[in-house]
Amino acid sequence: MRTRAVAPLLAAALLLAPSARAEDADERADARAGAALIVGSLTATLPFLAGATLIATGTDITQRNAGTYLAEAGLVLAPLTAHGVMGEWGRGLLHSAWPAVGMGGMTTLLLLRPDVVEGGTLGTQYAYVSIMIFTVFSSAVGVADAMRAKERARAPVRVAPMVGNGRVGIVLGGTL
Secondary structure (H helix, E strand, O other): OHHHHHHHHHHHHHHHHHHHHHHHHHHHHHHHHHHHHHHHHHHHHHHHHHHHHHHHHOOOHHHHHHHHHHHHHHHHHHHHHHHHHOOOHHHHHHHHHHHHHHHHHHHHHHHHOOOHHHHOOHHHHHHHHHHHHHHHHHHHHHHHHHOOHHHHHHOOOEEEEEEEOOEEEEEEEOOO
C-alpha cells in the first residue's frame, strides 16, 4: 500500500522539480540584474561625485580638469562593470564605446581650451555641458541594457533556412 502512495508523490516531485529549478534560475537572474544595476550605478556615481567635488573645489585648472576626467572615466566604466556582473563582457565593451566617445570629445575640448570651466567662452562652456550630458545618458543606456540580459538569454537569435513555393531564403528570429 505504501508503494502505491509513494509512486504518485515521486512522479509529482519529478514533474515539479524542473519548474522549481527554473524559478530558482529566474530568481538568480533577477538578483544578478539588480546587482548589475547597483554595480553600474555605483561605478558611475562615485567617480562622478568625486570628480564634481574636484571641479567645484579645485584651486587651479589642473585640479578642475582632473575632476572632469575622473567623472568621465567612471561613466565610461559603468556599462562595462554592469555587463560584467551579467557575464556579458563583450557587450559591456560595446556599450562603453559611446561614453568613451564622449570622454574623447571632452579630452579634446580640455586640450584645446584647458580653462573651459572657469574662463571659457559661452560656446565652449555649452560644449562642455553638452559633452557631459551625452556621456551621462550614453552610460545610463549601457547600464540599463545590462539589466535585459535575462531577456536576451531566453530569446537567442535563430537562423533557419526557408524553402517554399519558388522561394529560397533565410529566416532570422529572436532578439537582436
